Amino acid sequence: MARIPKETVDQIIHHADIVEVVGDFVSLKKKGQNMWACCPFHHEKSPSFSVAPAKGLYKCFGCGKAGGVVQFIMDIEGTSYVEALKYLAKKYGIDVQEEEKTPEQQLAQNEKDSQFIVSSWAKDHYHKLLNDNEEGQSVGWSYLRQRGLNQTTISTFELGYSLDQWDDLLKSAAAAGFEQKYLEKTGLVVVREDDNGQDTGRRYDRFRGRVMFPIHNVSGRVIGFGARTLKPHDKTAKYLNSPESEIYHKSDVLYGLYQARQPIRSEELCYLVEGYLDVLSLHQGGIKNVVATSGTSLTEGQIRLLKRYTDNVTVLYDGDAAGIRASLRGIDMLLEGGLNVRVVLFPDGDDPDSYIRKVGDQRFREHVETASQDFIQFKTDLVSREAAQDPVKKAEAIREVLQSIAKVPDPIKRQVFLQQTSHTFGIDEQVLITEYNKLVRNATGKASGGQASPSSGSGSGASYPNKANNQQPTTKNQLTPEEEAEALMYGASAEDLMGGGGDLGTLTREDLEPVPDVVEQCEREVVRLLLLYSAQPLTPDVAVAQYLLEQLDETPFKTSIYADMLHLCRQELEQGRWPEVRTLIQHGRSDIRSVVAELATEKYELSPNWTTHQIHVPREVDQLQIACDNAILRLNKVNVERELAVRLDALRQPSDEATMMENLQTIHLLKQMDNQLANLLGTVIPRLGW
Structure with missing residues (x-):
C-alpha cells in the first residue's frame, strides 16, 4: 500500500x-x-x-x-x-504525492474504500457520457434542458447519463482495471440468476438509458445513484435507486445535503422536498438550503441528520390531499425529533419543481413566505375541514391533533399548541388536557407492554397537571445518558444524578467502574502532565517535558501503552518538538489516539464568575512544579511498595540463610525508601513490624 x-x-x-x-x-x-x-x-x-x-x-x-x-x-x-x-x-488544497498505484492496489486498501472509489469512478464515467457522448447529449442533455437546468447546476450536482446498453459500464470498468466484485457490491452491476436463484455467470449494468443523479454523503463522497428513465414506454420504474450496500443506507441519506450544509446553517432553516428535481430547481433558483427524501418515507436516521444542522424545517408539498395525508406521520416524526416544523402547500397539480419554473424565483419565495404555516396549526385546519359538522369525525380529528402534540418534546410548546387547538375547535382547554393525558397514558402502557400508571408520561415528557386540583404528577427521576452527560457538564454529582439522596440503590462504586491498578494510574498521571503541559516552563531553562523525562530516565513503565507513549514523548523531544496533544492526537496508532483524547479532555471548566467575584481558585497550571514532583514521587512510591510486597512474600517462603539475609537487607532498604517518599509526599505511613 x-x-x-x-x-x-x-x-x-x-x-x-x-x-x-x-x-x-x-x-x-x-x-x-x-x-x-x-x-x-x-x-x-x-x-x-x-x-x-x-x-x-x-x-x-x-x-x-x-x-x-x-x-x-x-x-x-x-x-x-x-x-x-x-x-x-x-x-485544504494540499497535494498528496503517493507512489503510482493501479486500481487493484487502490481497491485493496479496504472494502469500504474500494466501494467509495468505484462509485466515484462511475460518477465520473456517467458525467463524461452526458457531456461528451452523442447519445448522452441528444437524450440526457435534451431532457435536462427541457427541465430548465443549466450547466452550473449540472456540474454542481455532478449529473450524468448511462448509455442504453447492457454492458457499457461493465466493459469500461474492466478496461480501467476495476474488480467486478465491487461493481456488484455497490449495485452498479446486476448478477443474472436463473429461476432457482442460481448465479448464471452473466452480468449486466443496472442503469441503462437513464439520467443519473449521484447521491453524496455529507462529506461529498458518492455512495449511490438515483436514475430516471427517458424511454416513454419503458415498463420499468420511472426512478431506480442503488440498492443498499456497505456505503449506502438510504434511510440515513438526504439528497442534496452535501451541497446544502452551509446554506442550512447560515439560514438556520432547511426546506424538505420529495424529489431530485425539486432540489435541483430550487437550488438553481437561489434557494440552496433544500434537501430531498428522494421518494422514500422520512426516517429517524434522516431526522437525526437534519438536526445536526438546524432545528427548523419547512416541508414543501404539492397540493394533492392524498399525498399530504400520507406524509403526516413523517412530520409527526420530525416533531418527535425536537424540530420546529412548518408546512407550505402549492396549488393543485404543482410541486416545488414545476411551480418555481412556472412563476419564477421571486414569486416562489413570496409564496413560501406567505403560505408557510406551523404544522400543528396546519394539521388542525386540515382535519377540522375534513370533519366539517360531523361530531364523531370532529372528535377523531381532535385526537389526531393531540397525538401530534404528544410528539413535541418541549412542554412549553405543547402547552401553546393545546391552547391553539382549543381555540380552533372551540373546546375547553381542560377537556383537551384530560384527553391528552389519556392518550399519553395509553401510549405508555402499550410501549411498556402493560398498564401505565395514572402519572406516567410519554416519551416526550410527563403528563400535564389537572387544573381543577392543581396536582402535578410525580415521576421517578431517571436520566438518559445524554441528560446525565449534560448534568456532568455543569458539575452535578453522582448523588444529584440519582435523585439527590445519595442512594445508588444496589449499585456500588465498584459496580459503576472497576478499581484501577495503582501503578497504571500513577503512570497515566505522568503521561497526562507530559501531554497537557510539555512546553510549560518550571524554571527559565527547564520545561515540564524535559523535567519529567529526566527524572524518569531510569524508571521503566510497566503499562505497555504508557511505556510506548513515554518513548514517543522522548522521541518528539529529541527531534526538537514538544510532545503536545495537537500532534499526538493524530498518531497512526488508534490506541494512542484514544488515550491522548481521554487524558486531554476535561469534563468541567472553571466558571468565570469566580474571577468576577474576586475569588481565587488555584489552578493546576499555576502549581506545575508541585504536580510534577508529586506524580514522580507517587510513581516511585508505588513501585517501591510493589517490590517490598514481593520481597516480603519471598521471606515467607522456605530458603537458605544467605537468601533470607539478602531479602531482609533489601526489605530494610525498601522500607527506608518508602518512608522517605512518604515524608516527601507529606503522608504519614505507620511503621510496619516484620
Whole structure:
C-alpha cells in the first residue's frame, strides 16, 4: 500500500482546523472555551459532544467517541486513516504525492474504500457520457434542458447519463482495471440468476438509458445513484435507486445535503422536498438550503441528520390531499425529533419543481413566505375541514391533533399548541388536557407492554397537571445518558444524578467502574502532565517535558501503552518538538489516539464568575512544579511498595540463610525508601513490624 510522506501528513494536520472540519457535519455552539453540539455518532437531545479548539480534539461524554481531526473523519466516514488524510488534504488544497498505484492496489486498501472509489469512478464515467457522448447529449442533455437546468447546476450536482446498453459500464470498468466484485457490491452491476436463484455467470449494468443523479454523503463522497428513465414506454420504474450496500443506507441519506450544509446553517432553516428535481430547481433558483427524501418515507436516521444542522424545517408539498395525508406521520416524526416544523402547500397539480419554473424565483419565495404555516396549526385546519359538522369525525380529528402534540418534546410548546387547538375547535382547554393525558397514558402502557400508571408520561415528557386540583404528577427521576452527560457538564454529582439522596440503590462504586491498578494510574498521571503541559516552563531553562523525562530516565513503565507513549514523548523531544496533544492526537496508532483524547479532555471548566467575584481558585497550571514532583514521587512510591510486597512474600517462603539475609537487607532498604517518599509526599505511613 502506498504511504503518504510524513512531511505531507504534518502539513495536513497543521492546516486542518478541527472546528472547521467538525462544523461541516454538526452545528457547533461556543460554551466557555470549547464548542458543543449534539453528537453525530449517537442519538441525543442535549449536547454532550465537545470540541476543544486549543487542543485540536473532540470528545462525546455520552457515547465516548474521542480523537483528533483525522480520527473524526475516520469515525464519521467509516474510512481508513490514509483516506481520512486524503479527505483533509483535498479540503485544504494540499497535494498528496503517493507512489503510482493501479486500481487493484487502490481497491485493496479496504472494502469500504474500494466501494467509495468505484462509485466515484462511475460518477465520473456517467458525467463524461452526458457531456461528451452523442447519445448522452441528444437524450440526457435534451431532457435536462427541457427541465430548465443549466450547466452550473449540472456540474454542481455532478449529473450524468448511462448509455442504453447492457454492458457499457461493465466493459469500461474492466478496461480501467476495476474488480467486478465491487461493481456488484455497490449495485452498479446486476448478477443474472436463473429461476432457482442460481448465479448464471452473466452480468449486466443496472442503469441503462437513464439520467443519473449521484447521491453524496455529507462529506461529498458518492455512495449511490438515483436514475430516471427517458424511454416513454419503458415498463420499468420511472426512478431506480442503488440498492443498499456497505456505503449506502438510504434511510440515513438526504439528497442534496452535501451541497446544502452551509446554506442550512447560515439560514438556520432547511426546506424538505420529495424529489431530485425539486432540489435541483430550487437550488438553481437561489434557494440552496433544500434537501430531498428522494421518494422514500422520512426516517429517524434522516431526522437525526437534519438536526445536526438546524432545528427548523419547512416541508414543501404539492397540493394533492392524498399525498399530504400520507406524509403526516413523517412530520409527526420530525416533531418527535425536537424540530420546529412548518408546512407550505402549492396549488393543485404543482410541486416545488414545476411551480418555481412556472412563476419564477421571486414569486416562489413570496409564496413560501406567505403560505408557510406551523404544522400543528396546519394539521388542525386540515382535519377540522375534513370533519366539517360531523361530531364523531370532529372528535377523531381532535385526537389526531393531540397525538401530534404528544410528539413535541418541549412542554412549553405543547402547552401553546393545546391552547391553539382549543381555540380552533372551540373546546375547553381542560377537556383537551384530560384527553391528552389519556392518550399519553395509553401510549405508555402499550410501549411498556402493560398498564401505565395514572402519572406516567410519554416519551416526550410527563403528563400535564389537572387544573381543577392543581396536582402535578410525580415521576421517578431517571436520566438518559445524554441528560446525565449534560448534568456532568455543569458539575452535578453522582448523588444529584440519582435523585439527590445519595442512594445508588444496589449499585456500588465498584459496580459503576472497576478499581484501577495503582501503578497504571500513577503512570497515566505522568503521561497526562507530559501531554497537557510539555512546553510549560518550571524554571527559565527547564520545561515540564524535559523535567519529567529526566527524572524518569531510569524508571521503566510497566503499562505497555504508557511505556510506548513515554518513548514517543522522548522521541518528539529529541527531534526538537514538544510532545503536545495537537500532534499526538493524530498518531497512526488508534490506541494512542484514544488515550491522548481521554487524558486531554476535561469534563468541567472553571466558571468565570469566580474571577468576577474576586475569588481565587488555584489552578493546576499555576502549581506545575508541585504536580510534577508529586506524580514522580507517587510513581516511585508505588513501585517501591510493589517490590517490598514481593520481597516480603519471598521471606515467607522456605530458603537458605544467605537468601533470607539478602531479602531482609533489601526489605530494610525498601522500607527506608518508602518512608522517605512518604515524608516527601507529606503522608504519614505507620511503621510496619516484620
